[in-house]
Amino acid sequence: MPYEGVLQKMQTEIGSPIQYYLIFPNDYLNVNQVLDKEIHIRFIKYQCLNCGQDRPIYRQGFCRTCFFEIPNAGDWIMRPELSTAHLGKEDRDLEYEKKVQLQPHIVYLANSSNIKVGVTRRSQVPTRWIDQGAHEAIEIVEVPNRYLAGITEVALKEHIGDKTNWRRMLTNDVDDEDLEAWRNKLRRYIPKEAASYFIENNTETHMEFPVLRYPNKVKSLNLDKVPDFKGVLKGIKGQYLIFEDNTVFNVRGSEGYYVSLEIGG
Structure with a gap:
Protein backbone atom coordinates (compact mmCIF):
# COMPACT_ATOMS: atom_id res chain seq x y z
CA MET A 1 0.00 0.00 0.00
CA PRO A 2 1.50 3.37 -0.99
CA TYR A 3 2.07 6.30 1.31
CA GLU A 4 0.14 9.33 0.14
CA GLY A 5 0.00 12.96 1.19
CA VAL A 6 1.42 16.44 0.83
CA LEU A 7 5.18 16.70 1.17
CA GLN A 8 6.65 18.65 4.04
CA LYS A 9 10.25 18.69 5.14
CA MET A 10 11.46 15.46 6.66
CA GLN A 11 11.44 15.31 10.45
CA THR A 12 14.80 14.38 11.92
CA GLU A 13 16.23 12.86 15.06
CA ILE A 14 19.87 13.24 16.03
CA GLY A 15 21.74 9.94 16.18
CA SER A 16 24.53 7.95 14.57
CA PRO A 17 23.36 8.21 11.89
CA ILE A 18 20.61 10.84 11.88
CA GLN A 19 17.12 9.35 11.55
CA TYR A 20 14.74 10.75 8.93
CA TYR A 21 10.94 10.55 8.82
CA LEU A 22 8.35 11.45 6.20
CA ILE A 23 5.06 12.26 7.90
CA PHE A 24 1.73 11.52 6.19
CA PRO A 25 -1.84 12.09 7.46
CA ASN A 26 -2.34 8.57 8.79
CA ASP A 27 1.16 7.11 8.74
CA TYR A 28 4.87 7.87 8.69
CA LEU A 29 7.92 6.42 6.99
CA ASN A 30 11.34 6.02 8.60
CA VAL A 31 13.31 6.78 5.45
CA ASN A 32 16.50 5.19 6.81
CA GLN A 33 14.75 1.82 6.68
CA VAL A 34 14.26 2.00 2.91
CA LEU A 35 17.91 2.58 2.00
CA ASP A 36 18.89 0.25 -0.86
CA LYS A 37 15.23 -0.14 -1.83
CA GLU A 38 13.42 1.21 -4.88
CA ILE A 39 11.15 4.21 -4.25
CA HIS A 40 8.43 5.17 -6.70
CA ILE A 41 7.44 8.84 -6.40
CA ARG A 42 4.33 9.99 -8.27
CA PHE A 43 3.18 13.62 -8.27
CA ILE A 44 -0.62 13.87 -8.00
CA LYS A 45 -1.48 17.53 -7.39
CA TYR A 46 -0.49 20.68 -5.53
CA GLN A 47 -1.71 21.41 -2.02
CA CYS A 48 -0.71 24.78 -0.59
CA LEU A 49 0.48 24.34 3.00
CA ASN A 50 -1.66 27.29 4.08
CA CYS A 51 -4.94 27.32 2.13
CA GLY A 52 -4.87 23.66 1.05
CA GLN A 53 -5.92 24.55 -2.49
CA ASP A 54 -4.65 22.84 -5.62
CA ARG A 55 -2.68 25.86 -6.83
CA PRO A 56 0.87 25.93 -8.22
CA ILE A 57 3.40 26.27 -5.43
CA TYR A 58 5.25 29.58 -5.50
CA ARG A 59 7.74 29.36 -2.60
CA GLN A 60 8.16 27.59 0.74
CA GLY A 61 5.21 25.27 0.07
CA PHE A 62 2.74 28.14 -0.41
CA CYS A 63 0.76 29.29 -3.42
CA ARG A 64 1.54 32.79 -4.68
CA THR A 65 -1.42 34.43 -2.95
CA CYS A 66 -0.63 32.93 0.46
CA PHE A 67 3.09 33.60 0.14
CA PHE A 68 2.48 37.34 -0.13
CA GLU A 69 -0.19 37.48 2.58
CA ILE A 70 0.48 35.11 5.48
CA PRO A 71 2.71 36.13 8.42
CA ASN A 72 4.96 33.06 8.30
CA ALA A 73 6.22 34.02 4.84
CA MET A 207 26.43 15.14 12.34
CA GLU A 208 26.54 11.71 10.67
CA PHE A 209 24.23 11.25 7.68
CA PRO A 210 22.80 7.93 6.47
CA VAL A 211 24.52 7.71 3.08
CA LEU A 212 25.59 4.43 1.52
CA ARG A 213 27.09 6.09 -1.54
CA TYR A 214 27.55 9.71 -2.54
CA PRO A 215 26.97 10.69 -6.19
CA ASN A 216 29.87 11.72 -8.41
CA LYS A 217 27.68 14.42 -9.89
CA VAL A 218 24.09 15.33 -9.21
CA LYS A 219 20.98 15.80 -11.29
CA SER A 220 17.97 17.29 -9.57
CA LEU A 221 14.48 15.77 -9.72
CA ASN A 222 11.81 18.36 -10.51
CA LEU A 223 8.30 16.91 -10.12
CA ASP A 224 6.83 19.49 -12.48
CA LYS A 225 9.05 18.15 -15.26
CA VAL A 226 9.25 14.49 -14.13
CA PRO A 227 6.02 13.68 -12.27
CA ASP A 228 6.73 9.94 -12.15
CA PHE A 229 10.11 8.70 -10.90
CA LYS A 230 11.60 5.41 -9.71
CA GLY A 231 15.02 4.98 -8.18
CA VAL A 232 17.01 3.03 -5.61
CA LEU A 233 17.66 5.13 -2.50
CA LYS A 234 21.34 5.36 -1.56
CA GLY A 235 21.40 8.13 0.98
CA ILE A 236 19.78 11.02 2.81
CA LYS A 237 21.58 14.26 3.51
CA GLY A 238 20.18 17.64 4.44
CA GLN A 239 16.66 17.47 3.07
CA TYR A 240 17.71 15.52 -0.01
CA LEU A 241 17.10 11.94 -1.06
CA ILE A 242 20.07 10.56 -3.03
CA PHE A 243 19.40 7.86 -5.63
CA GLU A 244 21.60 5.27 -7.31
CA ASP A 245 21.50 7.00 -10.71
CA ASN A 246 22.83 10.30 -9.22
CA THR A 247 19.35 11.83 -9.07
CA VAL A 248 18.74 13.90 -5.94
CA PHE A 249 15.34 15.00 -4.68
CA ASN A 250 14.93 18.04 -2.45
CA VAL A 251 12.02 17.16 -0.18
CA ARG A 252 11.87 20.58 1.45
CA GLY A 253 12.05 22.26 -1.94
CA SER A 254 9.00 20.21 -2.93
CA GLU A 255 6.78 21.12 0.02
CA GLY A 256 3.18 21.56 -1.07
CA TYR A 257 3.37 18.76 -3.66
CA TYR A 258 0.86 16.01 -3.02
CA VAL A 259 2.47 12.66 -3.92
CA SER A 260 2.21 8.94 -3.55
CA LEU A 261 5.25 6.87 -2.53
CA GLU A 262 5.61 3.14 -3.09
CA ILE A 263 8.50 1.14 -1.68
CA GLY A 264 9.84 -1.76 -3.73
CA GLY A 265 12.25 -4.55 -2.89
Missing part, protein backbone atom coordinates in the same frame (compact mmCIF):
# COMPACT_ATOMS: atom_id res chain seq x y z
CA GLY A 74 7.23 37.60 5.62
CA ASP A 75 10.56 38.97 4.41
CA TRP A 76 11.98 38.73 7.94
CA ILE A 77 11.92 34.94 7.68
CA MET A 78 14.76 34.97 5.13
CA ARG A 79 16.21 38.29 6.31
CA PRO A 80 16.14 38.28 10.12
CA GLU A 81 17.58 41.79 10.28
CA LEU A 82 14.19 43.06 9.03
CA SER A 83 12.47 41.82 12.22
CA THR A 84 10.52 44.57 14.02
CA ALA A 85 8.48 42.79 16.72
CA HIS A 86 10.98 43.96 19.38
CA LEU A 87 9.84 47.51 18.51
CA GLY A 88 6.15 46.57 18.62
CA LYS A 89 5.91 47.21 14.87
CA GLU A 90 3.79 44.89 12.74
CA ASP A 91 4.76 43.45 9.38
CA ARG A 92 1.75 41.20 8.69
CA ASP A 93 0.57 39.93 12.09
CA LEU A 94 2.22 41.35 15.20
CA GLU A 95 1.10 38.60 17.56
CA TYR A 96 2.56 35.91 15.33
CA GLU A 97 5.72 37.93 14.81
CA LYS A 98 6.17 38.44 18.55
CA LYS A 99 5.77 34.71 19.12
CA VAL A 100 8.50 33.80 16.63
CA GLN A 101 10.85 36.78 16.77
CA LEU A 102 10.91 37.40 20.52
CA GLN A 103 12.56 34.15 21.56
CA PRO A 104 16.20 33.06 21.86
CA HIS A 105 18.05 32.87 18.55
CA ILE A 106 21.44 31.44 17.66
CA VAL A 107 23.97 32.79 15.20
CA TYR A 108 26.14 29.87 14.16
CA LEU A 109 28.82 28.58 11.83
CA ALA A 110 28.04 25.43 9.84
CA ASN A 111 30.16 23.46 7.41
CA SER A 112 28.07 21.85 4.67
CA SER A 113 30.06 22.62 1.51
CA ASN A 114 32.07 25.44 3.04
CA ILE A 115 31.87 27.41 6.27
CA LYS A 116 28.81 29.64 6.40
CA VAL A 117 27.15 31.84 8.98
CA GLY A 118 23.45 31.42 9.71
CA VAL A 119 20.59 32.18 12.08
CA THR A 120 18.06 29.91 13.72
CA ARG A 121 15.85 29.79 16.77
CA ARG A 122 17.44 28.08 19.76
CA SER A 123 14.64 25.49 19.61
CA GLN A 124 15.77 24.52 16.08
CA VAL A 125 19.30 23.44 17.11
CA PRO A 126 20.51 21.01 15.74
CA THR A 127 17.58 20.54 13.33
CA ARG A 128 18.58 23.55 11.24
CA TRP A 129 22.11 22.22 10.82
CA ILE A 130 20.86 18.79 9.81
CA ASP A 131 18.50 20.34 7.24
CA GLN A 132 21.45 22.15 5.68
CA GLY A 133 23.51 18.98 5.44
CA ALA A 134 26.20 20.30 7.79
CA HIS A 135 28.61 17.68 9.11
CA GLU A 136 29.84 20.11 11.78
CA ALA A 137 28.51 23.30 13.37
CA ILE A 138 29.07 25.61 16.33
CA GLU A 139 27.14 28.43 18.00
CA ILE A 140 28.64 31.93 18.08
CA VAL A 141 26.07 33.96 20.02
CA GLU A 142 22.71 33.32 21.64
CA VAL A 143 20.59 36.48 21.63
CA PRO A 144 17.08 37.18 22.97
CA ASN A 145 15.41 38.08 19.66
CA ARG A 146 15.60 37.57 15.92
CA TYR A 147 16.60 41.16 15.12
CA LEU A 148 19.86 40.93 17.10
CA ALA A 149 20.65 37.62 15.40
CA GLY A 150 19.94 39.20 12.02
CA ILE A 151 22.23 42.19 12.43
CA THR A 152 24.96 39.88 13.73
CA GLU A 153 24.64 37.64 10.68
CA VAL A 154 24.78 40.68 8.37
CA ALA A 155 27.98 41.87 10.07
CA LEU A 156 29.67 38.48 9.98
CA LYS A 157 28.84 37.65 6.37
CA GLU A 158 31.09 40.52 5.36
CA HIS A 159 33.91 38.20 6.45
CA ILE A 160 32.58 34.70 5.72
CA GLY A 161 29.98 33.21 3.38
CA ASP A 162 26.28 32.74 4.12
CA LYS A 163 25.36 30.30 1.34
CA THR A 164 25.69 26.54 0.90
CA ASN A 165 26.83 25.02 -2.40
CA TRP A 166 24.27 22.23 -2.43
CA ARG A 167 26.03 20.28 -5.17
CA ARG A 168 29.28 20.14 -3.18
CA MET A 169 27.32 19.21 -0.05
CA LEU A 170 25.65 16.28 -1.84
CA THR A 171 28.86 14.93 -3.37
CA ASN A 172 30.50 15.25 0.08
CA ASP A 173 33.25 17.44 -1.36
CA VAL A 174 33.81 19.01 2.04
CA ASP A 175 36.90 19.67 4.17
CA ASP A 176 36.91 19.56 7.96
CA GLU A 177 37.46 22.97 9.53
CA ASP A 178 38.33 24.22 13.01
CA LEU A 179 35.06 26.00 13.74
CA GLU A 180 36.15 27.01 17.23
CA ALA A 181 39.07 28.91 15.73
CA TRP A 182 36.78 30.52 13.15
CA ARG A 183 34.29 31.52 15.87
CA ASN A 184 37.05 33.21 17.87
CA LYS A 185 38.43 34.90 14.75
CA LEU A 186 35.02 36.37 13.90
CA ARG A 187 34.29 37.60 17.42
CA ARG A 188 35.74 41.06 16.72
CA TYR A 189 33.11 41.66 14.03
CA ILE A 190 30.04 41.03 16.20
CA PRO A 191 27.98 44.26 16.54
CA LYS A 192 28.24 45.89 19.95
CA GLU A 193 24.51 45.27 20.59
CA ALA A 194 25.17 41.51 20.51
CA ALA A 195 28.77 41.34 21.73
CA SER A 196 27.86 40.44 25.32
CA TYR A 197 26.01 37.34 24.07
CA PHE A 198 29.14 35.67 22.66
CA ILE A 199 29.40 32.01 23.69
CA GLU A 200 32.86 31.40 25.10
CA ASN A 201 33.47 27.71 25.66
CA ASN A 202 31.23 25.56 23.49
CA THR A 203 32.52 22.90 21.12
CA GLU A 204 31.57 21.69 17.66
CA THR A 205 28.54 19.48 17.08
CA HIS A 206 29.11 16.72 14.53
Whole structure:
Protein backbone atom coordinates (compact mmCIF):
# COMPACT_ATOMS: atom_id res chain seq x y z
CA MET A 1 0.00 0.00 0.00
CA PRO A 2 1.50 3.37 -0.99
CA TYR A 3 2.07 6.30 1.31
CA GLU A 4 0.14 9.33 0.14
CA GLY A 5 0.00 12.96 1.19
CA VAL A 6 1.42 16.44 0.83
CA LEU A 7 5.18 16.70 1.17
CA GLN A 8 6.65 18.65 4.04
CA LYS A 9 10.25 18.69 5.14
CA MET A 10 11.46 15.46 6.66
CA GLN A 11 11.44 15.31 10.45
CA THR A 12 14.80 14.38 11.92
CA GLU A 13 16.23 12.86 15.06
CA ILE A 14 19.87 13.24 16.03
CA GLY A 15 21.74 9.94 16.18
CA SER A 16 24.53 7.95 14.57
CA PRO A 17 23.36 8.21 11.89
CA ILE A 18 20.61 10.84 11.88
CA GLN A 19 17.12 9.35 11.55
CA TYR A 20 14.74 10.75 8.93
CA TYR A 21 10.94 10.55 8.82
CA LEU A 22 8.35 11.45 6.20
CA ILE A 23 5.06 12.26 7.90
CA PHE A 24 1.73 11.52 6.19
CA PRO A 25 -1.84 12.09 7.46
CA ASN A 26 -2.34 8.57 8.79
CA ASP A 27 1.16 7.11 8.74
CA TYR A 28 4.87 7.87 8.69
CA LEU A 29 7.92 6.42 6.99
CA ASN A 30 11.34 6.02 8.60
CA VAL A 31 13.31 6.78 5.45
CA ASN A 32 16.50 5.19 6.81
CA GLN A 33 14.75 1.82 6.68
CA VAL A 34 14.26 2.00 2.91
CA LEU A 35 17.91 2.58 2.00
CA ASP A 36 18.89 0.25 -0.86
CA LYS A 37 15.23 -0.14 -1.83
CA GLU A 38 13.42 1.21 -4.88
CA ILE A 39 11.15 4.21 -4.25
CA HIS A 40 8.43 5.17 -6.70
CA ILE A 41 7.44 8.84 -6.40
CA ARG A 42 4.33 9.99 -8.27
CA PHE A 43 3.18 13.62 -8.27
CA ILE A 44 -0.62 13.87 -8.00
CA LYS A 45 -1.48 17.53 -7.39
CA TYR A 46 -0.49 20.68 -5.53
CA GLN A 47 -1.71 21.41 -2.02
CA CYS A 48 -0.71 24.78 -0.59
CA LEU A 49 0.48 24.34 3.00
CA ASN A 50 -1.66 27.29 4.08
CA CYS A 51 -4.94 27.32 2.13
CA GLY A 52 -4.87 23.66 1.05
CA GLN A 53 -5.92 24.55 -2.49
CA ASP A 54 -4.65 22.84 -5.62
CA ARG A 55 -2.68 25.86 -6.83
CA PRO A 56 0.87 25.93 -8.22
CA ILE A 57 3.40 26.27 -5.43
CA TYR A 58 5.25 29.58 -5.50
CA ARG A 59 7.74 29.36 -2.60
CA GLN A 60 8.16 27.59 0.74
CA GLY A 61 5.21 25.27 0.07
CA PHE A 62 2.74 28.14 -0.41
CA CYS A 63 0.76 29.29 -3.42
CA ARG A 64 1.54 32.79 -4.68
CA THR A 65 -1.42 34.43 -2.95
CA CYS A 66 -0.63 32.93 0.46
CA PHE A 67 3.09 33.60 0.14
CA PHE A 68 2.48 37.34 -0.13
CA GLU A 69 -0.19 37.48 2.58
CA ILE A 70 0.48 35.11 5.48
CA PRO A 71 2.71 36.13 8.42
CA ASN A 72 4.96 33.06 8.30
CA ALA A 73 6.22 34.02 4.84
CA GLY A 74 7.23 37.60 5.62
CA ASP A 75 10.56 38.97 4.41
CA TRP A 76 11.98 38.73 7.94
CA ILE A 77 11.92 34.94 7.68
CA MET A 78 14.76 34.97 5.13
CA ARG A 79 16.21 38.29 6.31
CA PRO A 80 16.14 38.28 10.12
CA GLU A 81 17.58 41.79 10.28
CA LEU A 82 14.19 43.06 9.03
CA SER A 83 12.47 41.82 12.22
CA THR A 84 10.52 44.57 14.02
CA ALA A 85 8.48 42.79 16.72
CA HIS A 86 10.98 43.96 19.38
CA LEU A 87 9.84 47.51 18.51
CA GLY A 88 6.15 46.57 18.62
CA LYS A 89 5.91 47.21 14.87
CA GLU A 90 3.79 44.89 12.74
CA ASP A 91 4.76 43.45 9.38
CA ARG A 92 1.75 41.20 8.69
CA ASP A 93 0.57 39.93 12.09
CA LEU A 94 2.22 41.35 15.20
CA GLU A 95 1.10 38.60 17.56
CA TYR A 96 2.56 35.91 15.33
CA GLU A 97 5.72 37.93 14.81
CA LYS A 98 6.17 38.44 18.55
CA LYS A 99 5.77 34.71 19.12
CA VAL A 100 8.50 33.80 16.63
CA GLN A 101 10.85 36.78 16.77
CA LEU A 102 10.91 37.40 20.52
CA GLN A 103 12.56 34.15 21.56
CA PRO A 104 16.20 33.06 21.86
CA HIS A 105 18.05 32.87 18.55
CA ILE A 106 21.44 31.44 17.66
CA VAL A 107 23.97 32.79 15.20
CA TYR A 108 26.14 29.87 14.16
CA LEU A 109 28.82 28.58 11.83
CA ALA A 110 28.04 25.43 9.84
CA ASN A 111 30.16 23.46 7.41
CA SER A 112 28.07 21.85 4.67
CA SER A 113 30.06 22.62 1.51
CA ASN A 114 32.07 25.44 3.04
CA ILE A 115 31.87 27.41 6.27
CA LYS A 116 28.81 29.64 6.40
CA VAL A 117 27.15 31.84 8.98
CA GLY A 118 23.45 31.42 9.71
CA VAL A 119 20.59 32.18 12.08
CA THR A 120 18.06 29.91 13.72
CA ARG A 121 15.85 29.79 16.77
CA ARG A 122 17.44 28.08 19.76
CA SER A 123 14.64 25.49 19.61
CA GLN A 124 15.77 24.52 16.08
CA VAL A 125 19.30 23.44 17.11
CA PRO A 126 20.51 21.01 15.74
CA THR A 127 17.58 20.54 13.33
CA ARG A 128 18.58 23.55 11.24
CA TRP A 129 22.11 22.22 10.82
CA ILE A 130 20.86 18.79 9.81
CA ASP A 131 18.50 20.34 7.24
CA GLN A 132 21.45 22.15 5.68
CA GLY A 133 23.51 18.98 5.44
CA ALA A 134 26.20 20.30 7.79
CA HIS A 135 28.61 17.68 9.11
CA GLU A 136 29.84 20.11 11.78
CA ALA A 137 28.51 23.30 13.37
CA ILE A 138 29.07 25.61 16.33
CA GLU A 139 27.14 28.43 18.00
CA ILE A 140 28.64 31.93 18.08
CA VAL A 141 26.07 33.96 20.02
CA GLU A 142 22.71 33.32 21.64
CA VAL A 143 20.59 36.48 21.63
CA PRO A 144 17.08 37.18 22.97
CA ASN A 145 15.41 38.08 19.66
CA ARG A 146 15.60 37.57 15.92
CA TYR A 147 16.60 41.16 15.12
CA LEU A 148 19.86 40.93 17.10
CA ALA A 149 20.65 37.62 15.40
CA GLY A 150 19.94 39.20 12.02
CA ILE A 151 22.23 42.19 12.43
CA THR A 152 24.96 39.88 13.73
CA GLU A 153 24.64 37.64 10.68
CA VAL A 154 24.78 40.68 8.37
CA ALA A 155 27.98 41.87 10.07
CA LEU A 156 29.67 38.48 9.98
CA LYS A 157 28.84 37.65 6.37
CA GLU A 158 31.09 40.52 5.36
CA HIS A 159 33.91 38.20 6.45
CA ILE A 160 32.58 34.70 5.72
CA GLY A 161 29.98 33.21 3.38
CA ASP A 162 26.28 32.74 4.12
CA LYS A 163 25.36 30.30 1.34
CA THR A 164 25.69 26.54 0.90
CA ASN A 165 26.83 25.02 -2.40
CA TRP A 166 24.27 22.23 -2.43
CA ARG A 167 26.03 20.28 -5.17
CA ARG A 168 29.28 20.14 -3.18
CA MET A 169 27.32 19.21 -0.05
CA LEU A 170 25.65 16.28 -1.84
CA THR A 171 28.86 14.93 -3.37
CA ASN A 172 30.50 15.25 0.08
CA ASP A 173 33.25 17.44 -1.36
CA VAL A 174 33.81 19.01 2.04
CA ASP A 175 36.90 19.67 4.17
CA ASP A 176 36.91 19.56 7.96
CA GLU A 177 37.46 22.97 9.53
CA ASP A 178 38.33 24.22 13.01
CA LEU A 179 35.06 26.00 13.74
CA GLU A 180 36.15 27.01 17.23
CA ALA A 181 39.07 28.91 15.73
CA TRP A 182 36.78 30.52 13.15
CA ARG A 183 34.29 31.52 15.87
CA ASN A 184 37.05 33.21 17.87
CA LYS A 185 38.43 34.90 14.75
CA LEU A 186 35.02 36.37 13.90
CA ARG A 187 34.29 37.60 17.42
CA ARG A 188 35.74 41.06 16.72
CA TYR A 189 33.11 41.66 14.03
CA ILE A 190 30.04 41.03 16.20
CA PRO A 191 27.98 44.26 16.54
CA LYS A 192 28.24 45.89 19.95
CA GLU A 193 24.51 45.27 20.59
CA ALA A 194 25.17 41.51 20.51
CA ALA A 195 28.77 41.34 21.73
CA SER A 196 27.86 40.44 25.32
CA TYR A 197 26.01 37.34 24.07
CA PHE A 198 29.14 35.67 22.66
CA ILE A 199 29.40 32.01 23.69
CA GLU A 200 32.86 31.40 25.10
CA ASN A 201 33.47 27.71 25.66
CA ASN A 202 31.23 25.56 23.49
CA THR A 203 32.52 22.90 21.12
CA GLU A 204 31.57 21.69 17.66
CA THR A 205 28.54 19.48 17.08
CA HIS A 206 29.11 16.72 14.53
CA MET A 207 26.43 15.14 12.34
CA GLU A 208 26.54 11.71 10.67
CA PHE A 209 24.23 11.25 7.68
CA PRO A 210 22.80 7.93 6.47
CA VAL A 211 24.52 7.71 3.08
CA LEU A 212 25.59 4.43 1.52
CA ARG A 213 27.09 6.09 -1.54
CA TYR A 214 27.55 9.71 -2.54
CA PRO A 215 26.97 10.69 -6.19
CA ASN A 216 29.87 11.72 -8.41
CA LYS A 217 27.68 14.42 -9.89
CA VAL A 218 24.09 15.33 -9.21
CA LYS A 219 20.98 15.80 -11.29
CA SER A 220 17.97 17.29 -9.57
CA LEU A 221 14.48 15.77 -9.72
CA ASN A 222 11.81 18.36 -10.51
CA LEU A 223 8.30 16.91 -10.12
CA ASP A 224 6.83 19.49 -12.48
CA LYS A 225 9.05 18.15 -15.26
CA VAL A 226 9.25 14.49 -14.13
CA PRO A 227 6.02 13.68 -12.27
CA ASP A 228 6.73 9.94 -12.15
CA PHE A 229 10.11 8.70 -10.90
CA LYS A 230 11.60 5.41 -9.71
CA GLY A 231 15.02 4.98 -8.18
CA VAL A 232 17.01 3.03 -5.61
CA LEU A 233 17.66 5.13 -2.50
CA LYS A 234 21.34 5.36 -1.56
CA GLY A 235 21.40 8.13 0.98
CA ILE A 236 19.78 11.02 2.81
CA LYS A 237 21.58 14.26 3.51
CA GLY A 238 20.18 17.64 4.44
CA GLN A 239 16.66 17.47 3.07
CA TYR A 240 17.71 15.52 -0.01
CA LEU A 241 17.10 11.94 -1.06
CA ILE A 242 20.07 10.56 -3.03
CA PHE A 243 19.40 7.86 -5.63
CA GLU A 244 21.60 5.27 -7.31
CA ASP A 245 21.50 7.00 -10.71
CA ASN A 246 22.83 10.30 -9.22
CA THR A 247 19.35 11.83 -9.07
CA VAL A 248 18.74 13.90 -5.94
CA PHE A 249 15.34 15.00 -4.68
CA ASN A 250 14.93 18.04 -2.45
CA VAL A 251 12.02 17.16 -0.18
CA ARG A 252 11.87 20.58 1.45
CA GLY A 253 12.05 22.26 -1.94
CA SER A 254 9.00 20.21 -2.93
CA GLU A 255 6.78 21.12 0.02
CA GLY A 256 3.18 21.56 -1.07
CA TYR A 257 3.37 18.76 -3.66
CA TYR A 258 0.86 16.01 -3.02
CA VAL A 259 2.47 12.66 -3.92
CA SER A 260 2.21 8.94 -3.55
CA LEU A 261 5.25 6.87 -2.53
CA GLU A 262 5.61 3.14 -3.09
CA ILE A 263 8.50 1.14 -1.68
CA GLY A 264 9.84 -1.76 -3.73
CA GLY A 265 12.25 -4.55 -2.89
